Ligand SMILES: NC(=O)C1=CN([C@@H]2O[C@H](COP(=O)(O)OP(=O)(O)OC[C@H]3O[C@@H](n4cnc5c(N)ncnc54)[C@H](OP(=O)(O)O)[C@@H]3O)[C@@H](O)[C@H]2O)[C@@H](O)CC1
């Protein structure tokens with residue numbers, strides 16, 4: 001039987017999509033004093049003052065047609081009343097927002113605030129973007145697109161209110177044009193689009209301002225950010241009285257002719273995250289009988305690896321190829337009673353052979369899929385562009401269809417579970433968009449599975465650790481340019497041991513599991 005899916009999401013940062021945020025707003029807005037928009041504007045003004053510091057330079061505020069624009073008018077008024085030289089840009093004769101936004105505009109005019117219909121010259125200490133928030137419904141065109149272009153050319157900090165305008169708050173997709181902010185002050189709750197796809201390139205530093213609202217009391221989170229709190233209870237020091245059998249066996253299958261390196265990278269990663277023994281079933285008959293740089297790896301034929309009954313987990317795919325022999329191995333692998341990780345060409349074979357899909361959905365043990373967007377597109381008979389349009393929907397659809405836990409890799413990897421829950425991982429950097437990184441991720445997941453981590457936590461933990469390892473290297477000046485997968489393995493070992501060393505032994509969850 002598959003392991004029960006016991007994940008404690010309570011300590012994680014919650015993510016709310018636009019529909020859920022509307023429910024929260026509807027719940028609190030009628031009785032809130034001061035009005036939510038006044039609170040949002042005041043919070044934005046405080047953030048703006050923090051960014052300009054003591055400098056009383058000029059501040060430009062772009063205000064859009066809806067309530068995001070309303071936040072902007074409140075912020076502009078408060079900054080002006082504090083003594084700042086504030087210019088508002090707004091081009092709507094009639095405010096289309098709710099009553100609060102109309103009032104905010106009127107209050108701005110009441111304090112003598114001027115409104116210009118175009119972005120004036122540069123020379124600002126700060127630009128505040130309050131054009132569009134979670135109400136963006138279509139690509140930005142026309143005059144607002146030219147405003148965004150002008151701001152993106154300016155050489156000053158840009159503070160986005162709630163969401164950088166043009167970024168879809170649910171998906172992280174740029175709709176036509178988007179502000180490239182240096183800071184984003186997001187209101188009420190974190191939004192998924194800030195952390196995946198184009199979000200991280202447009203948000204800069206994100207701060208959360210909950211405006212005193214308790215979101216969870218109204219509606220459950222839509223998803224969560226992956227955090228180490230999720231697997232803190234598994235970060236335990238090893239028992240002194242242990243042996244290699246205690247730390248499990250990882251079985252890896254792949255490494256066809258010319259692609260042996262992929263299987264070796266995965267094997268080394270499994271070993272260096274702590275698997276007791278790692279067997280690599282190498283398709284290439286001509287491959288060396290051992291890995292000279294890592295002689296601890298046990299190189300076998302794929303059939304020997306799959307026939308073994310010692311497996312805690314089987315990971316198949318790195319360098320597998322799509323030959324008839326590879327297909328046969330896939331048919332054997334899906335029958336394994338162990339937790340199964342499918343990566344790379346294993347996913348491509350799965351996309352092409354319906355019998356594999358059927359066998360997969362009948363498995364009792366857990367299955368983990370690690371597609372990048374192109375592999376995901378093949379699995380869902382879609383295009384990469386459509387997959388990326390809504391990465392959360394795509395990952396959830398994969399999880400549902402294949403009854404598997406899935407990581408859709410890329411900027412802000414999305415992890416979806418078959419029960420519908422989803423997570424975004426925020427560790428990692430663009431240096432990790434290079435050859436062999438996926439093989440290392442597969443190896444890390446296999447290594448954690450070998451050590452007895454429950455399947456979903458091995459997936460979430462492996463993805464988080466992989467990114468953390470890459471981030472440590474960048475902090476050491478070894479990336480992002482030229483970061484190599486081999487270095488990430490070494491760094492993951494250090495990061496994993498540091499996590500374990502830092503784990504709080506008094507954590508109450510330690511005593512309950
Ligand atoms: N309600 C509350 O309690 C609180 C709300 N808060 C704030 O409100 C924000 C949400 O406000 P919102 O719903 O008014 O949406 P917003 O993003 O301002 O834009 C909607 C307007 O834009 C228009 N429009 C859309 N796309 C367009 C395009 N491409 N090109 C041109 N027009 C386009 C759209 O027109 P329509 O689609 O109807 O034609 C509509 O007029 C939220 O992000 C937060 O900042 C906070 O103060 C906390 C309290």
Ligand SMILES: [K+]
Nearest residue numbers: 129132163165
């Ligand atoms: K905005």
